Amino acid sequence: MVNAMIKNQISLSKNQKIVLDYIQKIKKPVKAYSILSGVKKSGINAPPQVYRALDKLIEKGKIHKIESQNSFIACNIGDCATPHAVAFSICNQCEIVTEINDQKLFKYLSDFKDKSGVNFKGYNLEFFGVCDSCKAI
Amino acid sequence: MVNAMIKNQISLSKNQKIVLDYIQKIKKPVKAYSILSGVKKSGINAPPQVYRALDKLIEKGKIHKIESQNSFIACNIGDCATPHAVAFSICNQCEIVTEINDQKLFKYLSDFKDKSGVNFKGYNLEFFGVCDSCKAI
């Protein structure tokens, strides 16, 4: 159905909306149990409700998981077309995380082939260093 | 002291040796609690002993953490000179993990600058896909 097709691009369930709203509000990486605390007043009571929403939001490109922190952050590239090909910079001092949106980097990585010639569609890249603000201190 | 300088390059404590031996023997990524089970007979009894050894072994470039799996793997680039600048390929099917040793890739990543011109010394890159063996099936 056409309606469904249009809807599918953005359609989120009730809990998914609640969790996404919370993550977008925070603007920083948040941990699953912080999300749980933050959305308790919205009627979400238990970890599985949060983790299920997180899984779906990742699939739908709305959020990403920062693997080195076990935290979650809203996608800042609109509706992320490539939810499994992402790059971030992480400041070791203030722990601020910034999603990198660099077409040249993306192309380089998605074209990359290992020694046996295998090409990988997906990747997760996390840069570590000191951000500008922290350098200034 | 010269002796200490030479020794420092390779010196590992008792528990560090036990844990490293075990990880090297396995050749696949291993989880901390599997390590714990595997080294109980060597006299290591509790999680902190394992995690402390893991931390030091990472610092010393002997092993790496696969962040997306919370697992640990022996460095296959000898004594890794850059323990905080690593890349892996991970097969989604058999979960085999291979450390990538590609100077061009390393140079590209360590030269990378984000939009505000910040350069990051360290990075963790995990590629996801299907390995050759699994593709053949």
Add this chain to the structure above:
DNA sequence: AAAATTACGTTATAATATAACATCAATATT
């Protein structure tokens, strides 16, 4: 409307990781 899929709510528990503290060993410093 029936069937299939997706989402929800709940309880319990598994898996991953660290805090805290006492002790011991190795190494620098005096």
Add this chain to the structure above:
DNA sequence: AATATTGATGTTATATTATAACGTAATTTT
């Protein structure tokens, strides 16, 4: 050589992160 410092160990307890399992409800597809 005695002392201070640092790094490592052993242990108990607990914090943090994540999922299994089950029944029910809502939504979508056929």
